[in-house]
Amino acid sequence: xxxxxxxxxxxxxxxxxxxxxxxxxxxxxxxxxxxxxxxxxxxxxxxxxxxxxxxxxxxxxxxxxxxxxxxxxxxxxxxxxxxxxxxxxxxxxxxxxxxxxxxxx
Numbered sequence: 001x002x003x004x005x006x007x008x009x010x011x012x013x014x015x016x017x018x019x020x021x022x023x024x025x026x027x028x029x030x031x032x033x034x035x036x037x038x039x040x041x042x043x044x045x046x047x048x049x050x051x052x053x054x055x056x057x058x059x060x061x062x063x064x065x066x067x068x069x070x071x072x073x074x075x076x077x078x079x080x081x082x083x084x085x086x087x088x089x090x091x092x093x094x095x096x097x098x099x100x101x102x103x104x105x
Contacts, residue, residue, distance in 0.1 A: 003045050008088045036072030047095050064098030
């Protein structure tokens with residue numbers, strides 16, 4: 001894992017193989033923390049922004065015109081809802097919105 005945007009696809013493949021099929025014995029909260037921090041760091045290194053806490057939750061702020069992104073919450077949604085809440089699509093959306101100057105995420 002090299003913190004590239006495309007490395008999130010590898011993470012997604014691991015989730016599909018290990019988590020979605022219930023092969024992993026890792027604690028779900030530990031997975032959320034580790035994967036959320038990784039996805040967040042991919043965003044910071046490749047798109048911009050910086051880490052902060054909002055209401056005692058990790059978040060990334062100042063990503064271009066994006067006010068805040070919450071990668072740990074996104075990982076929670078991915079693990080709950082499955083591939084329809086994919087992480088790579090999330091990172092690509094943030095990249096697009098940051099470059100278009102739209103608010104949100």
